[in-house]
Amino acid sequence: MKEIRFRLIIIIGAIALSLYLLYPTYQDYQNNKEVGKKLESLADSIKKSNPVISSIELKDIIQTKKDSILASNPDYKSARDKRVKLGLDLQGGMYLVMEVNTAKLLERLAKDPDEQFKQLLNEAEKESRLSEENVVTILARKMVAKGIRMSRYFGSIREDDADIQKRLLEQESDAVTRAIEIISNRVNQYGVSEPSIQKQG
Known part of the structure; x- marks a missing residue:
């Protein structure tokens, strides 16, 4: 008993x-x-x-x-x-690489994007995947080769190409930073153990 x-x-x-x-x-x-x-x-x-x-x-x-x-x-x-905590206890954890779609960002920022712009942007995006250059730099070079000023699609007519390109690169960097913050918030929300989230490239 x-x-x-x-x-x-x-x-x-x-x-x-x-x-x-x-x-x-x-x-x-x-x-x-x-x-x-x-x-x-x-x-x-x-x-x-x-x-x-x-x-x-x-x-x-x-x-x-x-x-x-x-x-x-x-x-x-x-x-x-x-x-x-819902930590990842799998051996090696989990490794993900996420990419910010710069081409979509540029298309959204462009004013009145026409077919010519979309074609150049598409070419720049494909070329960036095969090189170390980013989409903004390649697009700027292609527009210069075609004799098109960047102010036609971005910024004001009084701005030169260098200033517009610099601002677009800053906006691209800001987009990556925001993406990292959003991903960090999502990961932290679920209590993943020791997450490492960082910018690559």
């Missing part, structure tokens, strides 16, 4: 300890649901006030707001810190 009672105490104690350790994970899950509802409401409000906002801009705003909410509330932060 004493042996059975001892076993019951051990089992009940183990269950109680498990529930205690798992509670922060459950609490974090509930917090995420609560925050998710707030963000859905915010997204609807933003869409109504700014119907032309792009999905990328909206996602950035929502993600920034989510990070702010989770970081500012001590209860959210405590549950997140104590939850069960």
Whole structure:
């Protein structure tokens, strides 16, 4: 009888300890649901006030707001810190290489892109995959070869090609930086153990 009672105490104690350790994970899950509802409401409000906002801009705003909410509330932060981490325990972990589509960025930044521009951009994108040069530099060179000023598609007519090219390179770099920040936020959200996210090239 004493042996059975001892076993019951051990089992009940183990269950109680498990529930205690798992509670922060459950609490974090509930917090995420609560925050998710707030963000859905915010997204609807933003869409109504700014119907032309792009999905990328909206996602950035929502993600920034989510990070702010989770970081500012001590209860959210405590549950997140104590939850069960979903680390990658596979041998070697996971290695991914993601590329920012510079050609799409340039096409979006261009004013009134015509077929000639799209053709040059397509050629520049293909050539960049076979060389160390970036799409912006190759496109600028091809436009010069065709006798086309970059101000035809970018910037103002008073700007010279060098200034426009410099600004486009800065915008490309900013796009990569934003992409890294977004990926970092997504990875950190799921508690991946010791992630290493860095710019390459």
